[in-house]
């Protein structure tokens with residue numbers, strides 16, 4: 001859409017609202033430990049530069065964003081979505097604390113903690129860590145408040161503004177990676193959150209490196225046949241439209257049983273099964289199993305909002321099946337499908 005299109009602003013608002021809803025859903029999934037995590041080796045410097053535009057947008061024009069990185073920053077093992085969640089939560093909090101503008105500083109540093117080096121402050125082992133620190137020149141907090149910030153549902157914001165889940169989610173994520181987080185704050189001066197993540201042992205751990213930024217992504221098209229199984233009619237409609245527009249031939253099914261019928265009546269090749277996991281009657285993973293027997297070359301992509309035990313059992317995290325966490329971005333979907341086909 002052209003930048004002067006009269007509908008552009010509305011569309012942008014809709015898009016932003018959708019993104020916010022998606023991020024709230026992710027927050028709840030992370031909080032309830034229902035989020036699928038995908039471990040990758042991440043360089044915080046590259047990862048921060050990649051989301052810089054988003055951070056700028058969140059902070060607005062009155063707030064300056066300063067970035068400080070060590071050269072040759074060590075990599076850490078983390079999940080990309082969780083990494084973004086950490087940043088969104090901390091940066092939104094800083095923004096809320098700086099209604100009259102100010103500066104947010106994000107630092108990423110290599111940190112070698114040796115015994116005796118103020119280690120009593122760190123509830124963890126000496127060793128090599130990557131320190132991630134976000135500081136702001138905002139309102140700061142009283143001592144009493146700063147002792148409560150990691151508590152779930154603790155918020156000083158008015159109803160409808162705060163959920164009190166931001167920092168407890170961040171805390172949970174950092175812990176998951178055997179790291180830890182501390183806060184230091186002074187009323188009227190500002191606040192600083194420091195997170196320590198264990199340095200990743202280089203290579204040989206079977207993890208893939210984070211792909212580097214590809215710039216503006218061009219959506220890749222295709223012409224293969226996709227069997228789409230999704231019980232939510234709204235979601236299904238959007239996906240059919242999108243995939244058809246990319247050139248794919250799409251067969252639709254509203255549940256597992258229906259998918260078996262559709263597949264049985266279709267006598268040509270089905271290249272890919274794109275299926276929801278949690279569905280009435282036949283579960284997505286069971287469906288995949290049955291269809292794979294009939295069509296051994298079939299590629300499979302699961303979409304789900306849950307970490308269902310059955311998905312894990314079927315081997316989503318193995319190479320032969322791929323998994324997309326709902327809510328799904330259409331660009332991610334296009335890319336994943338192309339990569340698999």
Ligand SMILES: Nc1ncnc2c1ncn2[C@@H]1O[C@H](COP(=O)(O)OP(=O)(O)O)[C@@H](O)[C@H]1O
Nearest residue numbers: 093094097149155156157162163164166167191
């Ligand atoms: N950068 C900050 N500056 C001042 N206060 C903060 C900052 N970050 C968090 N807080 C305090 O911690 C509380 C909890 O934060 P959070 O868990 O993100 O929940 P929420 O933002 O929904 O209130 C906030 O309500 C606020 O009082």
Ligand SMILES: [Mg+2]
Nearest residue numbers: 089093166167
């Ligand atoms: Mg918050």
